[in-house]
Amino acid sequence: MSMKEDQSWSPYLAGALSGLVSIGSIWFIGKYLGASTTFVRTTGMLEKLFSPERVANMPYFLKEVPLIDWQWMFVIGIAIGAFFATVSSGSFRLQAVPTMWQERIWNSHCTKSDGGLYWRYYSDVWCTSGRWLPERSWS
């Protein structure tokens, strides 16, 4: 059901190599890997666009200053690295609804031919992944 499934690396190997990346970062740059503070800083940066004086006085943003820092670049890097990896194995695809969710939740409701208007709206919203289900009825 999934068109091209790329061969994954052993999670042990990939995990161990990522551990080496961590060690390298700590040793040479003194930075421990992390991601969550970036979300806080980004929200702060967005809020600054609207009310900079307010943000400048909030205790949390005095502690976690809203600016682009090492971690912010790291988080962006994750998206880029994943993109390279996925393209190199040909498994990139725009997908709006995860497969497991679709199978467990959407498919179990979709194959019944209940009232038309509800399903027509529902299917417009959820079938953006381009999967057309044969038993849907348009009434």
Place this chain on the structure above:
Amino acid sequence: MELWYGLITGILFGFLLQKGHVLRYDKQIAALRLQDMTIVKFMLSHIVVAMVGVYLLYDMGLVKLSLKPTILGGVIIGGVLFGLGWGLLGYCPGTSLGALGEGRWDSAWGILGMLVGAGLYAEAYPYLQTTVLTWGNYGKITIPQLLGVNHWLVIVPFLLITVLLFRWLEKKGL
């Protein structure tokens, strides 16, 4: 320059996350449903390698540790909320970005949610500072410190238990 190192480190990490197939909603939820422990294998492999490497460097005086204060109120409540979010969304902060890189843009909703959640936390922070964040504040402690032993007496057993766990997972086909 530091910013570029951040970007490169992230690219390497994201690359490995994707190759290990731990970015997918299906894998994360399968792990939380205890059906497919791929992401646990990845996480523990990383932890074990980094633990040994960092403490070796620490013993040689080459790195400093980065300890966060142990505040039970924050960690327990935050952990439960995080778990609820993770189970609903199927991604965590770093992997949600990685998933975007793979084109699975359902993670974008989670990213928006995380930004909003972070904003709400920032608003609530002054209140939390006087309440939740004071409950069970033990400061920057480590397990070796608490047990009063050399850190290798914690690291080596942890390593052994992890290897045994891995063997058990493979046996069970998880």
